[in-house]
Amino acid sequence: MPACDLTQKFVRVLGRKDDLVEFSFSVGWPELSVELLLPTPAFEAFCAEHRVRYLPDD
Template sequence: MPQTTDTSLPAVDASLRFVRVIERRADGLVAFEFSIGWPELAVELMLPAPAFEAFCANNRVQRLDT
Protein backbone atom coordinates (compact mmCIF):
# COMPACT_ATOMS: atom_id res chain seq x y z
CA MET A 1 0.00 0.00 0.00
CA PRO A 2 1.50 3.41 -0.96
CA GLN A 3 2.40 5.74 1.86
CA THR A 4 1.11 9.27 1.84
CA THR A 5 2.66 12.02 3.86
CA ASP A 6 0.69 15.09 4.77
CA THR A 7 3.22 17.91 4.41
CA SER A 8 0.70 20.73 4.57
CA LEU A 9 1.45 23.44 7.07
CA PRO A 10 -1.01 25.62 8.92
CA ALA A 11 -1.76 28.94 7.29
CA VAL A 12 0.73 31.67 8.10
CA ASP A 13 0.12 35.37 8.48
CA ALA A 14 3.40 36.92 7.30
CA SER A 15 2.37 40.28 8.72
CA LEU A 16 2.81 38.93 12.26
CA ARG A 17 6.31 39.54 13.66
CA PHE A 18 7.51 38.29 17.04
CA VAL A 19 10.49 39.07 19.29
CA ARG A 20 11.65 37.29 22.43
CA VAL A 21 14.59 38.88 24.27
CA ILE A 22 17.10 36.27 25.40
CA GLU A 23 19.65 38.54 27.05
CA ARG A 24 20.55 42.20 27.53
CA ARG A 25 24.33 42.11 27.74
CA ALA A 26 26.58 44.42 29.74
CA ASP A 27 28.25 45.56 26.50
CA GLY A 28 24.92 47.04 25.30
CA LEU A 29 23.97 44.27 22.89
CA VAL A 30 20.54 42.66 22.94
CA ALA A 31 20.33 38.98 22.01
CA PHE A 32 16.87 38.05 20.78
CA GLU A 33 14.79 35.62 18.73
CA PHE A 34 12.86 36.99 15.75
CA SER A 35 10.12 35.18 13.89
CA ILE A 36 7.62 35.89 11.15
CA GLY A 37 4.24 34.19 11.11
CA TRP A 38 5.00 31.36 13.52
CA PRO A 39 6.54 32.31 16.87
CA GLU A 40 7.85 28.74 17.26
CA LEU A 41 10.20 29.12 14.25
CA ALA A 42 12.77 31.81 15.01
CA VAL A 43 16.27 33.01 14.26
CA GLU A 44 18.62 34.36 16.90
CA LEU A 45 19.96 37.87 16.31
CA MET A 46 22.01 40.40 18.23
CA LEU A 47 21.89 44.19 17.90
CA PRO A 48 22.99 47.20 19.93
CA ALA A 49 20.09 48.34 22.17
CA PRO A 50 19.15 51.45 20.09
CA ALA A 51 19.17 49.41 16.86
CA PHE A 52 17.09 46.70 18.56
CA GLU A 53 14.45 49.25 19.58
CA ALA A 54 14.37 50.63 16.02
CA PHE A 55 14.15 47.08 14.61
CA CYS A 56 11.15 46.33 16.84
CA ALA A 57 9.40 49.57 15.87
CA ASN A 58 10.07 49.13 12.14
CA ASN A 59 8.76 45.55 12.17
CA ARG A 60 5.84 46.29 14.52
CA VAL A 61 6.71 43.22 16.55
CA GLN A 62 4.73 41.50 19.24
CA ARG A 63 6.94 41.01 22.29
CA LEU A 64 6.79 37.48 23.66
CA ASP A 65 9.11 38.09 26.63
CA THR A 66 6.92 40.46 28.61
Protein backbone atom coordinates (compact mmCIF):
# COMPACT_ATOMS: atom_id res chain seq x y z
CA MET A 1 0.00 0.00 0.00
CA PRO A 2 1.23 3.53 -0.68
CA ALA A 3 2.20 5.82 2.19
CA CYS A 4 -0.74 7.22 4.12
CA ASP A 5 -1.12 11.01 4.06
CA LEU A 6 -3.07 11.79 7.23
CA THR A 7 -3.70 15.35 6.06
CA GLN A 8 -6.00 14.04 3.31
CA LYS A 9 -9.62 13.56 4.43
CA PHE A 10 -12.44 12.34 2.23
CA VAL A 11 -16.25 12.35 2.30
CA ARG A 12 -18.67 10.48 0.08
CA VAL A 13 -22.35 11.36 0.54
CA LEU A 14 -24.39 8.15 0.61
CA GLY A 15 -27.83 9.64 1.09
CA ARG A 16 -30.00 12.41 2.50
CA LYS A 17 -33.31 12.08 4.30
CA ASP A 18 -35.20 14.73 6.19
CA ASP A 19 -32.44 16.88 7.71
CA LEU A 20 -29.85 14.08 7.94
CA VAL A 21 -26.84 13.31 5.76
CA GLU A 22 -25.46 9.77 5.63
CA PHE A 23 -21.84 9.72 4.50
CA SER A 24 -18.58 7.84 4.58
CA PHE A 25 -15.51 9.54 6.05
CA SER A 26 -11.90 8.48 5.59
CA VAL A 27 -8.46 9.74 6.52
CA GLY A 28 -5.45 8.96 4.36
CA TRP A 29 -6.95 6.20 2.22
CA PRO A 30 -10.38 6.78 0.68
CA GLU A 31 -10.89 3.00 0.46
CA LEU A 32 -10.93 2.64 4.27
CA SER A 33 -13.86 4.55 5.75
CA VAL A 34 -16.50 4.74 8.45
CA GLU A 35 -20.15 5.58 7.86
CA LEU A 36 -21.65 8.47 9.81
CA LEU A 37 -25.00 10.24 10.05
CA LEU A 38 -25.29 13.93 10.97
CA PRO A 39 -27.88 16.71 10.68
CA THR A 40 -27.16 18.90 7.64
CA PRO A 41 -25.72 21.89 9.58
CA ALA A 42 -23.42 19.60 11.59
CA PHE A 43 -22.34 17.79 8.38
CA GLU A 44 -21.42 21.09 6.74
CA ALA A 45 -19.45 22.19 9.83
CA PHE A 46 -17.71 18.78 10.03
CA CYS A 47 -16.63 18.99 6.38
CA ALA A 48 -15.40 22.57 6.73
CA GLU A 49 -13.44 21.83 9.91
CA HIS A 50 -11.76 18.77 8.41
CA ARG A 51 -11.25 20.39 4.97
CA VAL A 52 -12.49 17.26 3.23
CA ARG A 53 -12.27 16.32 -0.42
CA TYR A 54 -15.64 15.17 -1.73
CA LEU A 55 -15.59 11.86 -3.56
CA PRO A 56 -18.10 11.11 -6.32
CA ASP A 57 -21.15 8.96 -5.60
CA ASP A 58 -20.73 5.26 -6.37
